Amino acid sequence: MSDCDAPEQINRNAMNVHTPSPDRTSPSPGSSTGAWTNALLGELDLRRLYMAFRRRLRLAAASALAVFVAVAVISMQATPKYTATANVMLDVRQERVTNAQEVLSGLPADSSVVDTEVEILRSRQLAQRVVEALNLDRDPEFNPRLRKPTGLAAVKGAIRGVFERGVPADARETPVELQKQRDRVVDAVLSRLSTSRVGLTYVINIGFESETPAKAAQIANKYAELYLLEQMEAKFEATQQASRWLNERLEKLRAQVIADEAAVQQYRIANNLLSASGATLTEQEISNYNQTLAQARAQVAEDEARLATARRQLAAGSTGEDVGEALTSPVIQGLRAQRVQVSGRVAEMSGRYGERHPEMLKARRELQDIDAQIQQEIGRIISNLEAKVQVSRQRLAAIAGSLGSARGALAANNRATVRLNELERTAEASRTLYESYLNRYKETSTQEGIEQSDARIVSRAKIPTRPSSPKIGLNLAIGLLLGLGSGLGAIVLAEMLDAGLTTAKDVERRLDANYLGSIPLLSSVAEDSRLPPVEYVLAKPLSSFSEAFRNLKTSIQYSRLGEPVRIVAITSALPGEGKTTTAMCLARASALQGVRVLVVDCDLHRRSMNRLMRTEPTRGLLEVLSGAATLEQAVVVDEQSGAHLLPLAPSALTPRDVFGTPAMDRLLTEFAVRYDFVVLDCAPVLPVADVRVLASKADAVVFLAKWRKTPQHAIEAAFRLLAKIGAHIGGVALTQVDMKAQTRYGYGDPGYYYAEYRKYYAD
Structure with a gap:
């Protein structure tokens, strides 16, 4: 820089001079270092980002290349695996052999139910059954213990062998260890299994990946078969369990019905509530007494009427011959017949012998004797009428007394009937419940052996002809993306870890x-x-x-x-x-x-x-x-x-x-x-x-x-x-x-433009 440029530099420095505060203990916000972080925290500056990328280009390229090569090597060396897929469908249509209600109903046509069945296909229980059915625990593909260890696993096995040397095999194979081995096999099987629902349909794909095409198809088909079998077994087990429970319940209900009905009969006997033809004996007795009482009253009235008539006839001056019982008496009729004969002889002898003739007198005495007998017989008839009236009255009184006693017993019976009705209702409820359980037991028993699965196999898995993995092209594309991402990540990380001042x-x-x-x-x-x-x-x-x-x-x-x-x-x-x-x-x-x-x-x-x-x-x-x-x-x-x-x-x-x-x-x-x-x-x-x-x-x-x-x-x-x-x-x-x-780091710094003004100096 020339001397003429010095004042400009002096003024710039003078304007920027400031002293940090003594109590400042931390930097201002934006303590992340590097131009990359500055651009992220400050306003977006594409040129600054470009400069950060340019100065870290080698690091980014190395990181991207390492990731891409790693993905490519792993993909090339990966063992080819084949995927076979079987399709099952939840069938909402069910055959109805009988009209009986099922113990375990079929699956409803609900979307959540289909998703649940997809998860059931991934259950450990079903995987364990597949392992046992196909002896997959003896297959090295799924049992790591049967494989020949390599690399780090071989070193670990050697170290374990040194420590376990001299220990009996049965001592090493503890129940816990055996369970862990089985769990590892199940985990290996589940890791190869893929289940998915086809859109919003009731069809479920069961895919299985294996190193052998035939094995992949076999395991996928076995999964589908055991899934259907498990549904049938679930229904069969539910039916059997319901039958056992109903049978046990029926035994208890049967004993309860017998006890309740015995209690009813014992109460009847204890309270004299025995019945026939739907009515108690007391009610029948009262009914009979009522009928007999009516007859007795009629008889008394009849006897009293006859006696009163006879007495009125006698009081009117009748000799009693016109009394009704006298008219029908065979004795009086016989005496009257004798009197007619004697009267005829008297009349004949009166004209022949006269009134004083001994035969005449004898005949008259005989006639008088017959009249006396008739009067005696009439007296006996009147006395008999009086006796019959007394007997009828006594019989009426006896019947009325018996009726009163029966009515008292009936009142007591009616009071006891309240408890009897309660016992009968209890017995009837027990009997009804017993009959309903008996009918349900018979229905359940008829369902055993006719259970149906809620699904069916739409298509069985075919032996795949092409490996499903590794997908070289896709893996390379993913490796390229991961490489680019790792390169950008390396740039960001390097810029953030750059704690120096630039x-x-x-x-x-x-x-x-x-x-x-x-x-x-x-x-x-x-x-x-x-x-x-x-x-x-x-x-x-x-x-x-x-x-x-x-x-x-x-x-x-x-x-x-x-x-x-x-x-x-x-x-x-x-x-x-x-x-x-x-x-x-x-x-x-x-x-x-x-x-x-x-x-x-x-x-x-x-x-x-x-x-x-x-x-x-x-x-x-x-x-x-x-x-x-x-x-x-x-x-x-x-x-x-x-x-x-x-x-x-x-x-x-x-x-x-x-x-x-x-x-x-x-x-x-x-x-x-x-x-x-x-x-x-x-x-x-x-x-x-x-x-x-x-x-x-x-x-x-x-x-x-x-x-x-x-x-x-x-x-x-x-x-x-x-x-x-x-x-x-x-x-x-x-x-x-x-x-x-x-020039790559200092965008905005005077040094960034060094290439522009370096020729100005005489180096």
Whole structure:
């Protein structure tokens, strides 16, 4: 850069100068590093993304190529596998042999049911049945123990064999181990199985993948067969279980019915509630008594009427011959017949013999005797009527008494009938329940052996003729996509893991610090880089490398607006950041401009300036501080540039605090009087505590960070230490910047345009 461009650079640096806050402990948002992260977190900048991709192109290409080759090799070496597919359909139509209700109903035509059956096909129970049916546990394809181990498995087997040597085989084959082996076989079978529903239909595809085509078809068909068999067995088992349960329930219900009916009969007997023809004996007895009572009452009325009639006839003056019973009496009829005969003889003899004839008298006495007999017989008839009336009345009274007793018994029976009805209802309910269970048991028994599966095989699996995997073309396409993805991922990861600082924007945004400038890597800007940097500054004063130090000098002078900057402490967070080289080059470049410059070696541990200048002085900084030598005696003049150097003598290492003494303060004051620009070449901040004491005495601290190498967190830790002592951090300068690579990293940074203006310098 020419001298005419210096004011523009000075103004730009002056506008950007700011000091980080002492209490700042963390970077601003966007702490992810690299241009890629910056683009993701900030506004989208396609050019920045392109630059990030370009500088990581080799990494991306290597990652993509590695993934693609790995996929290709795996695909080429993979064992060909064949897939056979059988189709089953859930049949919503069912044959109805009987009209009896099924124990286990058929599957409803529901979408969720079809999806459930798809999952049932993947059940471990069905897989276990397939394994047992086809003896797949003896097939090396599914049983890893039967395969010959290779690679890592062989090493593990050998190690296991050493530990298990001498242990009996039956001791190793524990039940748990055997179960694990069976589970591994089942897992291997399930991993080869694929089940899917065909669209929204009731058809389910059962696919199986195997290394052998015939085996794939056999296992797929066996899956379909056992699936149908399992459905039938489920129904058969449900029917049998229902039959057993119904039979057991029937035995209990039968005993309950017998007990309830026995309770009814016992209650009837105990409460005299015996019945015939639907009515109790008491009710039948009362009915009979009612009929007999009515007859008895009629009989009494009849007898009383006859007696009353006879008595009225006799009271009316009748001789009783006209009484109804007398008229029908055979005795009276016989006596009347005799009287007629006797009366006829009397009439005959009255005319023949006269009234006084003995025969006449005899006949009259005989007639009187017959009349007397008739009257006696009539009297007996009247007496018989009276006796019959008494008997009828007594019979009526007896029947009425018996009826009353029967009615009392009926009332008691009616009261007992309430409990009887309850017992009868209980017995009837038990009988009804027993009959319903008996009918259901008979229906269930008839269903055994006629169960139907809810599905049927639509098409059996055919032996495949082409391998289903590996699909070389598809795998290569996937490998290409994965390679591209891994390449992009590698770029993103590399950018995120790039903890170093790259551009001025990184310094200002991530560290919240002033950017002082960039010190290029000599090999990246010089065609002939055989000279050391400190020599190159003198040999090529108009080169871009020398111009970088002049820019740094200008930025340092304006790092504190309104205040002069004479004493500058150059430090870094870690060793190897280029502090001594920067200090010497900065001093020589400034001296060539006519500035009175002094470089002080303040690194008591390294004495890097002596090695850089290839001198071993006998007097140095410590001797000046102790008074053993004057400043003029200790200062070494750089004859090539005119810069003054204050080195450290070989015995410079001391445990004393030399920088915090009043002698150091007086010496710094003397430096400020004698020189225009004083550069303190300090040790790193993090490992050496003396730097913090010396940094607080300088007008500004120039913090160096190695381009793309120094971690951001290390710089922040050093900033916190310097902030605690009140040191003024003038800014950060990036060192060892590869200007050729910066054209790929530093989009927006002045170094990004290095290719455009590099010919401007006389290298």
